[in-house]
Amino acid sequence: MTTFARVLLQDLRHYCRLNPAMAGAIVFGSGLLTGLAPASLWRFGAPTALSLGLALCWRGANGWRVWWLYPMGLAWGALALAAPWQNYLALLPREECSASIRGIVLSIPQERHNHTHFTLGLRAIDTGAGWQDCRGKLHVTVPDKNGSGSLRYGDKVEAAGAFMLPPLAARRGHSSYGHYLLSRGIRRQFVVGKMTRWAEASGWRRLDRSFREWQTSLGERLCHGIDNEIHAAMYRTMILGSGELPREARDLFVRSGIVHVFSISGMHVTLMTTVWLFILQVLYLPFRWRWPLLAPAIILYVLLTGAAPAAARSLWMGLAMIAAACSFRPQSATNALGLSAWILLAANPLDVYHSGFVFSFTIVAVLLHGWPGLSSAASVALEKDLWSIRTPLGYVISGKKYSLLGLLGACGLAWLGSSGLTIFYNGQLSWGGMPANLALPPLTALLMYLALPKIILTYCCPPLSCWLGAGLDRALGGLLLLAGCCAGPGLFQVVRSWSLPVTVGYYVALLLVIGARRWPAGQYACCALLAACILVSSTRRPPASPVLLCCQGDDGGAPALCLLSARGDGVVVLYPGSRGSAHGLADALAREGIATIDWLLIPPNARDRQGALTITKLMTIRAAAIIPPKRRGSAALRVVAALRAQGVNCAMLSSKHGRFAVTWADGAWLLYRKTGTNEEFNIRFEHAATAFALDYSRSRYGLSQVRWSTQEQTGGWDMRPALLPQCRRIVVDGVGS
Numbered sequence: 001m002t003t004f005a006r007v008l009l010q011d012l013r014h015y016c017r018l019n020p021a022m023a024g025a026i027v028f029g030s031g032l033l034t035g036l037a038p039a040s041l042w043r044f045g046a047p048t049a050l051s052l053g054l055a056l057c058w059r060g061a062n063g064w065r066v067w068w069l070y071p072m073g074l075a076w077g078a079l080a081l082a083a084p085w086q087n088y089l090a091l092l093p094r095e096e097c098s099a100s101i102r103g104i105v106l107s108i109p110q111e112r113h114n115h116t117h118f119t120l121g122l123r124a125i126d127t128g129a130g131w132q133d134c135r136g137k138l139h140v141t142v143p144d145k146n147g148s149g150s151l152r153y154g155d156k157v158e159a160a161g162a163f164m165l166p167p168l169a170a171r172r173g174h175s176s177y178g179h180y181l182l183s184r185g186i187r188r189q190f191v192v193g194k195m196t197r198w199a200e201a202s203g204w205r206r207l208d209r210s211f212r213e214w215q216t217s218l219g220e221r222l223c224h225g226i227d228n229e230i231h232a233a234m235y236r237t238m239i240l241g242s243g244e245l246p247r248e249a250r251d252l253f254v255r256s257g258i259v260h261v262f263s264i265s266g267m268h269v270t271l272m273t274t275v276w277l278f279i280l281q282v283l284y285l286p287f288r289w290r291w292p293l294l295a296p297a298i299i300l301y302v303l304l305t306g307a308a309p310a311a312a313r314s315l316w317m318g319l320a321m322i323a324a325a326c327s328f329r330p331q332s333a334t335n336a337l338g339l340s341a342w343i344l345l346a347a348n349p350l351d352v353y354h355s356g357f358v359f360s361f362t363i364v365a366v367l368l369h370g371w372p373g374l375s376s377a378a379s380v381a382l383e384k385d386l387w388s389i390r391t392p393l394g395y396v397i398s399g400k401k402y403s404l405l406g407l408l409g410a411c412g413l414a415w416l417g418s419s420g421l422t423i424f425y426n427g428q429l430s431w432g433g434m435p436a437n438l439a440l441p442p443l444t445a446l447l448m449y450l451a452l453p454k455i456i457l458t459y460c461c462p463p464l465s466c467w468l469g470a471g472l473d474r475a476l477g478g479l480l481l482l483a484g485c486c487a488g489p490g491l492f493q494v495v496r497s498w499s500l501p502v503t504v505g506y507y508v509a510l511l512l513v514i515g516a517r518r519w520p521a522g523q524y525a526c527c528a529l530l531a532a533c534i535l536v537s538s539t540r541r542p543p544a545s546p547v548l549l550c551c552q553g554d555d556g557g558a559p560a561l562c563l564l565s566a567r568g569d570g571v572v573v574l575y576p577g578s579r580g581s582a583h584g585l586a587d588a589l590a591r592e593g594i595a596t597i598d599w600l601l602i603p604p605n606a607r608d609r610q611g612a613l614t615i616t617k618l619m620t621i622r623a624a625a626i627i628p629p630k631r632r633g634s635a636a637l638r639v640v641a642a643l644r645a646q647g648v649n650c651a652m653l654s655s656k657h658g659r660f661a662v663t664w665a666d667g668a669w670l671l672y673r674k675t676g677t678n679e680e681f682n683i684r685f686e687h688a689a690t691a692f693a694l695d696y697s698r699s700r701y702g703l704s705q706v707r708w709s710t711q712e713q714t715g716g717w718d719m720r721p722a723l724l725p726q727c728r729r730i731v732v733d734g735v736g737s
Helices: 002-018 020-036 041-062 069-082 087-091 177-183 204-222 229-240 247-256 266-282 287-304 309-326 333-347 349-353 355-381 392-426 433-449 451-460 462-485 500-515 520-538 579-591 606-618 634-645
Strands: 098-105 110-112 115-126 132-143 156-164 188-199 428-430 492-494 547-552 560-564 571-575 599-602 623-626 649-652 659-663 669-674 681-687 692-698 704-709 714-719 726-731
Touching (some): 002 041, 020 333, 020 349, 041 069, 069 349, 087 115, 087 132, 177 349, 177 355, 204 287, 229 247, 229 462, 247 428, 247 462, 247 606, 266 287, 266 309, 266 433, 287 309, 309 333, 309 355, 333 349, 333 355, 355 392, 355 500, 392 428, 392 433, 392 520, 433 462, 451 462, 547 714, 560 579, 571 606, 571 681, 571 692, 579 726, 714 726
Parallel strands (some): 132 188, 571 599
Antiparallel strands (some): 098 156, 110 115, 156 188, 428 492, 547 726, 560 571, 659 669, 669 681, 692 704, 704 714
């Protein structure tokens, strides 16, 4: 063990001396995390010990010469968390209050769910004591009835409404919209009651607005000739990062594990760089002009896509590699990654709260440090080819074998590098992500390479652009089909989210697997640890006693009701509830270690039917029963078609005197009865073998009542629409929690 520690320290010292930018970024980032972390002893001690150990290993007794980066990062992180420049917070009488504000629109207004959303740069505030000058950033939500359709970037507005805290509580995992807003420097949301625009953009903001509107027009020309609206939104988001995917398409790509194709990152920037480099080579430009002209093209593309953290990371890495090529110096991707981390964290320390930032740097770091091992493994696997006399065709075949092994290994590394963060942030695990990512590169490259000719043809030859748009429409349909195939039953699981220590331990083990190549026993042990972490998270652990779950969402809809282990089928969703309640139920089932639902009831109420569809997107469903609405329209038929396309055993129930009954082979039965409108109903469930009975009813005014009984005990509760999600877990023959 002593010999291994000595060898590990030698390797670490050699690594730090070869990659000083990465080592310095780790020391600086440790201080930054300490400054941003809550007051916790282990969260303060772990980064401090890491930075101090790395500095001593890097420089030995002179480690203090680089350890000063840690207190610098600590001070910068604490300052960014305090945000003294957001002085409007000191003017608020309470954390949430009503007020009037004046400010400048800092983003292009986006319409979502009958509301307009944009970022506002605050300039003045009135909380009842008169107008006071202030500074800060707000996320503003405007109902459509307030006439926000004429808003443009750079406009000066005045509005009356209420300050609200962002939603920091996550539906699943540790990712939330509130953390995203915090990473953008936004501490409050503002819900508008009345708004007026009193001045248009002026000065340099007018030029900035022209650039952003040109970006919007490019998106429209890019989608010219693509008739399918979903495919057009997919292509616009993939190339320019603008617009928003429809919820159904986004959920499908999330479940398949390839939603990253719509996040502008290194893959997009690399493909666009190859396009521009090919154009410069076709023009026969000399080498000394080719690379300097490539840099402005990359910068323009990243600015067009909004300069998200992943795109900015690839931009700075690309510029560092171009600078090395122009100065005839050896290129180091690891140092380029460290330099980009330095720049982004110095510009905005709160990027550590942005899941895209963490995903991007983690996956790229895993690929960069794991590639030497993959390359040596591929060389060993193909060593036989080096000993045989090869023909020109043999050279081609050998190269293709090496590329295929490299692609397989890179996809496996990327899946391992992203799985820990996916479980931590989202509480889900996509087994179909690896095969989907194997088929993704050629299709993505085709779509990216055709983007520039498509825009040019839209200006020069619209008929040819329409023909090309029809081809792109089919290619995007193939991408959607790929996502659907890799998001089928059994390939996607909702799992219990990992805690931060477990996630850190997972990546330490992955680091040892990649880096400790001179310690095979340790590598095997860490591989077993990684496999155990993933398998334990994905293993279904049903409770021994019957358990009743009742989850109320924060959207004012009906609660979701689920019964575990009351019958042979195991998991029965008696009522899915609204979309918010369905998300809460999926989280509760993930905490139970359950990813498969054996039977699901789909109600006639349109709002609660959306909750049922949400469950089908988050969980694997074996069987479902649909209660048709009074008017059998296309909605119920679309639900049946969508479920049967996923391989779900789906049945449409028939009514008898306004009642819908389901009977199982083991004697359990369920009766659904309408008591008024679609939102008023009563559900009766009985199982004779366990002497268990349950009544669930909902009244017109949102009151939900649950009553249950067994041979030994009875219980029940009432639930009303709430502003905060809540979930009850009752063990029907034991002590509830």
